[in-house]
Amino acid sequence: MRHLDELDTHYPLDPADVTYFRENGHVVTRALATRETVDEVRPHVDDATQSLRWDRRSLEDRDTYGRAFVQAANVHRHSPVVERFALARRFARVAAELLGVAGVRLYHDQALYKEPGGGFTPWHQDQVYWPLDTDDTITMWMPLVDVPHDIGGMVFADSSWRHRNLGEHVIGDASHEYFEALVRDRGFALSSHGPFAAGDATFHRGWTLHSAPANPTSTMRSVLTVIYYADGARVGPADHPARQLDLALWLGNAAPGSLADSNPLLWHESWAATDR
Numbered sequence: 001m002r003h004l005d006e007l008d009t010h011y012p013l014d015p016a017d018v019t020y021f022r023e024n025g026h027v028v029t030r031a032l033a034t035r036e037t038v039d040e041v042r043p044h045v046d047d048a049t050q051s052l053r054w055d056r057r058s059l060e061d062r063d064t065y066g067r068a069f070v071q072a073a074n075v076h077r078h079s080p081v082v083e084r085f086a087l088a089r090r091f092a093r094v095a096a097e098l099l100g101v102a103g104v105r106l107y108h109d110q111a112l113y114k115e116p117g118g119g120f121t122p123w124h125q126d127q128v129y130w131p132l133d134t135d136d137t138i139t140m141w142m143p144l145v146d147v148p149h150d151i152g153g154m155v156f157a158d159s160s161w162r163h164r165n166l167g168e169h170v171i172g173d174a175s176h177e178y179f180e181a182l183v184r185d186r187g188f189a190l191s192s193h194g195p196f197a198a199g200d201a202t203f204h205r206g207w208t209l210h211s212a213p214a215n216p217t218s219t220m221r222s223v224l225t226v227i228y229y230a231d232g233a234r235v236g237p238a239d240h241p242a243r244q245l246d247l248a249l250w251l252g253n254a255a256p257g258s259l260a261d262s263n264p265l266l267w268h269e270s271w272a273a274t275d276r
C-alpha cells in the first residue's frame, strides 16, 4: 500500500480554481489522487460497494433514482484501506480551502456506481437532505476509473448555490422535471468538467443544482463521493421527511441547534504544519 502515503500530502490548489469555485459553486481538481493510488484502492471500494449497497434489485426493476447508480454509504467502514482513502487529509484540506473554512467534518461518504446501461441522475440539490445549519457544505466526486466523454460527469448549474433552497424536491422524476424547467426559465449557464481520468475530482456545494447523464457504455462508472461540512456547524431543523431520515442516519438524532460534532474532523488548519 505504498502509494497511499500520498494521501497525507498537500495538494496545492490553484487560486484561480478557488475563485472559480466561490463564484460557480463547483470546480474540477485534476489528479487529486494518482492513478497508482486509485488502482490500489478501487478493488476495495468495489467490494465495499457490493457488500453495502442497499438496493439489490436488477436495473430494470428500479425506479429512475435507483437506475441512476448502485449506492452504498459509509464505505470507509468496510476496510482500513477504504477508510484511509475516503477520509484522506489531502481531500479534506481541498474541501476546507475551497469553502474557506478552518476545518471540515465528514457528513458521510457514498459510492455511486453507474452501471453499464444505467440511467441519468435527475436534477437535484443535495442539501435538501441535510439538517445542517450552514451553507458551508461540499461534496467531492471522484471517479475511480477513466470516465470518457460518452459518459461524462455531472452537469452543474453555475452559481445556482447562491439561491439556496430552490424547492423542496428530493431526487427523482419530479425533481428532474421541476429543475429542468427552472434551469431553462432562469437561464442558468451549465458546466461539466469531463472527461475525467481516474483520480480527478469535482467538488460542488450542497446547494449547487446538478444532474448527470446516463451510462451508454459497457463499463461501470465507479465513483466515490465524500460529503464534508464546516467544523463548528450546528444541527438544523429536521422539517422535511428526508431531513428527518438524515438526522437519524448521519447525525445520531442530535437536537436541532446543538453542535454537529459527532462526526470525525477530517482536516483543520491547525494541522497544516504537519501536512507533508
Ligand SMILES: O=C(O)CCC(=O)C(=O)O
Pocket (backbone or CB within 6 Å): 068, 069, 112, 114, 121, 126, 139, 141, 154, 210, 211, 212, 223, 225
Ligand atoms: O454520480 C452521479 O451521477 C451524481 C452524483 C451526485 O449527485 C452527487 O454526488 O451529489
